Amino acid sequence: MQEGHVTVDAVEESCVLVGVITSEIDETIAHEHLDELEFLAETAGAITHTKFFQKLPYPNPRTYVGSGKLEEIKQFMKAMDIDMVIFDDELSPSQLRNIERELECKVLDRTILILDIFASRARTFHAKTQVELAQLQYMLPRLTRMWTHLERQKGGIGLRGPGESQIETDRRIIQMRISLMKERLKEIDKQMTVQRSNRGQLVRVALVGYTNVGKSTLMNLLSKSDVFAENKLFATLDTTVRKVVIENMPMLLTDTVGFIRKLPQQLMESFKSTLDEVREADLLVHVLDISHPNFEDHFNVVNETLNEIDKTEKPTIVVFNKIDAYQPALNELNEEEEDVTSLESLKKSWMAKMNKTKCVFISAQDKENVDELKEILYEEVKAIFKVRYPYNNFLY
Numbered sequence: 001m002q003e004g005h006v007t008v009d010a011v012e013e014s015c016v017l018v019g020v021i022t023s024e025i026d027e028t029i030a031h032e033h034l035d036e037l038e039f040l041a042e043t044a045g046a047i048t049h050t051k052f053f054q055k056l057p058y059p060n061p062r063t064y065v066g067s068g069k070l071e072e073i074k075q076f077m078k079a080m081d082i083d084m085v086i087f088d089d090e091l092s093p094s095q096l097r098n099i100e101r102e103l104e105c106k107v108l109d110r111t112i113l114i115l116d117i118f119a120s121r122a123r124t125f126h127a128k129t130q131v132e133l134a135q136l137q138y139m140l141p142r143l144t145r146m147w148t149h150l151e152r153q154k155g156g157i158g159l160r161g162p163g164e165s166q167i168e169t170d171r172r173i174i175q176m177r178i179s180l181m182k183e184r185l186k187e188i189d190k191q192m193t194v195q196r197s198n199r200g201q202l203v204r205v206a207l208v209g210y211t212n213v214g215k216s217t218l219m220n221l222l223s224k225s226d227v228f229a230e231n232k233l234f235a236t237l238d239t240t241v242r243k244v245v246i247e248n249m250p251m252l253l254t255d256t257v258g259f260i261r262k263l264p265q266q267l268m269e270s271f272k273s274t275l276d277e278v279r280e281a282d283l284l285v286h287v288l289d290i291s292h293p294n295f296e297d298h299f300n301v302v303n304e305t306l307n308e309i310d311k312t313e314k315p316t317i318v319v320f321n322k323i324d325a326y327q328p329a330l331n332e333l334n335e336e337e338e339d340v341t342s343l344e345s346l347k348k349s350w351m352a353k354m355n356k357t358k359c360v361f362i363s364a365q366d367k368e369n370v371d372e373l374k375e376i377l378y379e380e381v382k383a384i385f386k387v388r389y390p391y392n393n394f395l396y
Helices: 027-044 067-080 093-103 110-121 125-142 162-197 215-223 265-270 272-279 295-309 343-348 370-388
Strands: 013-021 046-055 084-087 106-109 204-209 240-246 249-255 283-289 316-321 358-361
Touching (some): 013 027, 027 046, 067 093, 084 093, 084 110, 106 110, 125 265, 283 370, 358 370
Parallel strands (some): 204 249, 283 316
């Protein structure tokens, strides 16, 4: 990446996390957000020492949290010899500058942390180009703070000019680089469009869902392929398409990048071609991690993101994955049933009715109940095929 790129080093670092509790984000949700931010930090290679919260009507426009909380954070970091703080929201350029001045340490926000993880995960030229564009777009308005070695040039007689002119030069370089990345992505998008058109008229099925719910594991199981899968956020960035045949019904199965709350807008824009796979899909398979305590929230986040990507309603199958790791909440325990985690119990639970679409409970890792998923996939794809080719009864 270009000079000035902010990144989390490969060497494990220590950090503290900071979030706010507002009228829109209550204490429970704020803690859930920072738990996820901790997982993001861990994925990037950082150890979280503690989490700071502050109740505010809205985040402080100058320093995100109040001056008293900022001083508390500073004293804790000095005492524990921690030199990195990560905030749960995207900070404005002025907020970053003010916080760095107060804390005198490395300051990251959720956006740059996600961008950094994406940069480390990108493997193909396509993904690397997408990530670099998003990073440059994030960097451009924050260029001034990256010139820390010019902080001594505060202005005044004999101190004017060099720093400012160098920043302007770098700004032009970054703008040129952004233009170049956009042109490259246009060419890649054209190639991807041609590739999609060359796939014939097979029904397209897209695996969608929150990050780390097991989409790639399910992709490997259904397509008998070897897509990279790992128990970390954003293990898969590159869109993978495989031809799958269930009984006599062929289809194209696509594994897409996982969604996450507060997904940076820069990524939404630069990953256009990846999201096009979702737009052009005939059928969505929405995968949920039933073992995650916040899977309902994840379900809503993904649906909201899908609605932003494509307003068209598509037939959807909801797949509750990881039933092998499912632990019900105390209020879900039923004295009349010995095992509320059994497959039969899950099929009768409120989860089976939380969405109007068809749903199925599986464990992709243990290959449990995958046959039922295949049967549902077969019937859904066959129904789409019948509509598309009403006079072709070869496959049905």
